[in-house]
Structure formats: C-alpha cells, structure tokens
Amino acid sequence: MKTWDVIIIGGGIIGLSLSLALRKRGGSVLVVERGEPGREASHAAGGMLVDCPLETPPPLQSLATASARLYPEFAHEIQIESGMTVDLRDFGTIAFPPQEHIHEHPGFTAANLSPTALSEREPALADSTHPAFYLKERSVDPRALTAATAKAAKKQNVDFSSGDAVTSVDLSEGRATGVTTTKTSFLASKIVNCAGCWSGQISPSRLPTRPVKGQMLCLVMNPRNLLKHVIRTPDVYLIPRSDGRLLVGATVEEAGFDKRTDPDTIQRLHRAALKIVPKLADAKIIEDWAGLRPGTPDNLPILGATEIPGYYVATGHFRDGILLAPITAQVMADVIEGRKPEYDLLPFSPSRF
Ligand SMILES: Cc1cc2nc3c(=O)[nH]c(=O)nc-3n(C[C@H](O)[C@H](O)[C@H](O)COP(=O)(O)OP(=O)(O)OC[C@H]3O[C@@H](n4cnc5c(N)ncnc54)[C@H](O)[C@@H]3O)c2cc1C
Incomplete structure (x- = not known):
C-alpha cells in the first residue's frame, strides 16, 4: 500500500x-x-x-x-x-476605525488622511470628513x-x-x-x-x-475602477477587484454549520455600502454567499x-x-x-x- x-x-x-x-x-x-x-x-x-x-x-x-x-x-x-493570476492589489486600505479602537492605540491618535487627501484618493466616497487612516495593506482574490x-x-x-x-x-x-x-x-x-x-x-x-458565519455580496462597479482602495468602516467593508467586482462584507455570526444567506442581512450590507459610496446605486448585485470561518x-x-x-x-x-x-x-x-x-x-x- x-x-x-x-x-x-x-x-x-x-x-x-x-x-x-x-x-x-x-x-x-x-x-x-x-x-x-x-x-x-x-x-x-x-x-x-x-x-x-x-x-x-x-x-x-x-x-x-x-x-x-x-x-x-x-x-x-x-x-x-x-x-493563473490571483489579483494581488497594492493600492492600500482606507480605514474608518471605531473611536474606541483609536483611543486604545496611541499611534493612531490623529488621522493620517486629511479630508482633501481622502477625497483625492477616493472621489466616490460620500463623506470625507470622518477621521480616516491610510494603511499600506494589500488584498488578494x-x-x-x-x-x-x-x-x-x-x-x-x-x-x-x-x-x-x-x-x-x-x-x-x-x-x-x-x-x-x-x-x-x-x-x-x-x-x-x-x-x-x-x-x-x-x-x-x-x-x-467552531464555525463563525460570514455573509457577503458582490456588486459590479460602474465604472469598473469606481473604487481603488479597500474601504473599512465599523459597519461594512468594500474590497475592489481589478475586473470591476466589488465585494461587500461581512457579518460575524454564531450560527452553527449554516451557510444560508438571509435576504434582510444582505440588504443591510448593501445599504451600508450605498451609504458610503452612493454611486454604487447603479451597481448590480451579482452574487451573495456565506462561509464559515474557523473560530477558536x-x-x-x-x-x-x-x-x-x-x-x-x-x-x-x-x-x-x-x-x-x-x-x-x-x-x-x-x-x-x-x-x-x-x-x-x-x-x-x-x-x-
Ligand atoms: C465571509 C468571510 C470573509 C473573510 N474574509 C477574510 C479576509 O478578508 N482576509 C483573510 O485573511 N481571511 C478572511 N476570512 C477568513 C478565511 O477565509 C479563513 O480563515 C481561511 O479560509 C481558513 O482556511 P482553512 O483552509 O483553514 O479553512 P477552509 O477554507 O474552510 O478549508 C478547510 C477544508 O477542510 C475540508 N474538510 C473539513 N472536514 C474535513 C474532513 N473530515 N475530511 C477532509 N476534508 C475536510 C473542507 O471541505 C474545506 O475544504 C474570511 C472568511 C469568511 C467566511
């Protein structure tokens, strides 16, 4: 054998x-x-x-x-x-972290993106007045x-x-x-x-x-480079792909081994994305899904x-x-x-x- x-x-x-x-x-x-x-x-x-x-x-x-x-x-x-290509992107992340996290980390007391710099980097963002941080992070598909x-x-x-x-x-x-x-x-x-x-x-x-469920959806941006950076807020994150897809995520749920999506939850994520980037109102949802993170x-x-x-x-x-x-x-x-x-x-x- x-x-x-x-x-x-x-x-x-x-x-x-x-x-x-x-x-x-x-x-x-x-x-x-x-x-x-x-x-x-x-x-x-x-x-x-x-x-x-x-x-x-x-x-x-x-x-x-x-x-x-x-x-x-x-x-x-x-x-x-x-x-094959894996779409490793190097445009960085724009993060709008929760205030309490900022207070816990002295290195992040002042936003490193001014409102002007923020709207120059991502003109499609609805509001550039919140404290925002540019992070040198990558993303991959x-x-x-x-x-x-x-x-x-x-x-x-x-x-x-x-x-x-x-x-x-x-x-x-x-x-x-x-x-x-x-x-x-x-x-x-x-x-x-x-x-x-x-x-x-x-x-x-x-x-x-244990499984920790995450629900997400995927939109198609119009134009396909509407967003360049990953955008993270306390409510939702947006991850652009080079082919024009935009992933919107994600829930963190203790729901056992259940990979079904819930239409209300997907709608809530969608609304949160539109609030940050109103121009996504034209973007078509092409898929939603759920996966199970390995929690400990x-x-x-x-x-x-x-x-x-x-x-x-x-x-x-x-x-x-x-x-x-x-x-x-x-x-x-x-x-x-x-x-x-x-x-x-x-x-x-x-x-x-
Ligand atoms: C919605 C969501 C968003 C996420 N976003 C990010 C992110 O942005 N960045 C990031 O770094 N991570 C992210 N994660 C986390 C990341 O997906 C996981 O941490 C990672 O995929 C775990 O990889 P894995 O190989 O351990 O598990 P899995 O990909 O689940 O692979 C485990 C494999 O084991 C197989 N298997 C199970 N039982 C058996 C068995 N008895 N015999 C044989 N095979 C078996 C399964 O079929 C499966 O293919 C996200 C997860 C989710 C759900």
Whole structure:
C-alpha cells in the first residue's frame, strides 16, 4: 500500500499552501479533501490582508506582519507555477476605525488622511470628513488564490483525494500512522489537521474549533475602477477587484454549520455600502454567499504538534486565514520537519486548551 510522508486533512488555503511548502522541501504529500479543494471558507473570504494594530489581536501581530511581507513572493510563485493570476492589489486600505479602537492605540491618535487627501484618493466616497487612516495593506482574490494554489500543488506532484471525508486519524502504539475516511484509509507517518471549522470533528483529538458565519455580496462597479482602495468602516467593508467586482462584507455570526444567506442581512450590507459610496446605486448585485470561518475559544489559530506523536494541527485562522497562509505554511513545514520555527508558536499551541 502506498504511503506518504505527510497527509494533510483539508484542502482549503491553509492545507493547500502547506502542501506546496512541504513538497518544495522534498516530502511526498497527500491532501485528503472531503469535497472539492478550496470551496469552503477560503472560497467565501474577502481577501483583505489586514496588518493593523487597530484590528489584529496583539499575540498575532508578528505572524500577521510576517505573512503580509511574504505575500508578494508567495503570490508570485503561485502565479508562475499555476499560470493563473490571483489579483494581488497594492493600492492600500482606507480605514474608518471605531473611536474606541483609536483611543486604545496611541499611534493612531490623529488621522493620517486629511479630508482633501481622502477625497483625492477616493472621489466616490460620500463623506470625507470622518477621521480616516491610510494603511499600506494589500488584498488578494481568495477564490483565484486557492484555485491557483491547488493547481500549483498538483504541478508539484502533491497527490489529492477529493470527495471523501476523513473520520479519524489512525494510531498505532500511540503514534499517528494514517487516516481513515468514509471509504478507505491512507498511510503516512505525519498527519496535519487543516480541516478549518470542522477540525474538531476528526477523532481522536477534540479540537475546540467552531464555525463563525460570514455573509457577503458582490456588486459590479460602474465604472469598473469606481473604487481603488479597500474601504473599512465599523459597519461594512468594500474590497475592489481589478475586473470591476466589488465585494461587500461581512457579518460575524454564531450560527452553527449554516451557510444560508438571509435576504434582510444582505440588504443591510448593501445599504451600508450605498451609504458610503452612493454611486454604487447603479451597481448590480451579482452574487451573495456565506462561509464559515474557523473560530477558536481565544480567536487565535491553533498551530503545532499535538500530544500524539506524528499528529499536527494548523487550523482556527478565524478572520485572517488568507493573510496567514504563507507564514502558516512556512512555520508548520518547519515544525513538521523538526526544525525550530522563526516565530514563537507558544500562544498558538494546541495544548493551551
Ligand atoms: C465571509 C468571510 C470573509 C473573510 N474574509 C477574510 C479576509 O478578508 N482576509 C483573510 O485573511 N481571511 C478572511 N476570512 C477568513 C478565511 O477565509 C479563513 O480563515 C481561511 O479560509 C481558513 O482556511 P482553512 O483552509 O483553514 O479553512 P477552509 O477554507 O474552510 O478549508 C478547510 C477544508 O477542510 C475540508 N474538510 C473539513 N472536514 C474535513 C474532513 N473530515 N475530511 C477532509 N476534508 C475536510 C473542507 O471541505 C474545506 O475544504 C474570511 C472568511 C469568511 C467566511
């Protein structure tokens, strides 16, 4: 029976980018995905690469900054290997943070965009008098990114099993030896659970992941470059894509494993977008959807080795999994190879729960 060095459970952006990192270091890798790779949270995401002390939880700041820095190279390599584009945009973010966040962060006491500068940068904004901050952040198209990462992984000879869920990690004499799925089993000496908000459903290790629902909609801008920057307000965010789409998001709901959208909620998001950019009144809604973020009790990811030798976890990336994919792939590949990662992973240890 064929064996692999590493089996990755879950083909979202976290599992896919880790599979690529491990292949590049020479290991054989199998990704076992219960559906199609990249169709869950990683498909639903907005793709803001948020790296801002006003919003990033302090224990996550160094990983967030490191990952944001890795993005141009990460995206470039994936684009070259896949022959696809991922729409990495570098126009920055205009943020209208809640006042209470500003007071908590001395570095943000004064807005760094005057009303004139704001209306020059984004003439379509209805009101340029609120304190606004320009942040040097990028955005990416998560659907394009996951599709391209899956293609790049296949080109690098990562193996895939799709359409069959892992039910358990198999153990022999206390060590991980493979996985059992609903139809078959696969062998490997190292297993990584990257199953997003479903991670806790795989036995034996009961990880405290939970789904945190996010609803979004997509408009088509007219003209297609009506907005250039990502716009973030306390009520809504707007993410322009280079092809003229504009994503409007997102709710943060404790609603269990429910991916239905609610028309009233979508309307509310739509109205909030129109209030900021009245010219969007002409823009057609082409899609709405909901996805399930992988939440954890402390809203921090779970990264590292479990108490079971050979069994690892990279999950719980909550609102930042697209941002954190490059650094997660790097540090997890280090941990799996038995090397000390460049960053302290103690705050993210699986044993903290
Ligand atoms: C509305 C919304 C907006 C977001 N916006 C942003 C953003 O702007 N920026 C950002 O950085 N992040 C954002 N996120 C968060 C980001 O999407 C997630 O953190 C990230 O996608 C998590 O990736 P993942 O690979 O861990 O999970 P997923 O993409 O959910 O992948 C997990 C995979 O595991 C598979 N799986 C589950 N159980 C099993 C099993 N038993 N066997 C085999 N396979 C299994 C699933 O089918 C799935 O494909 C957003 C999320 C949502 C929902």
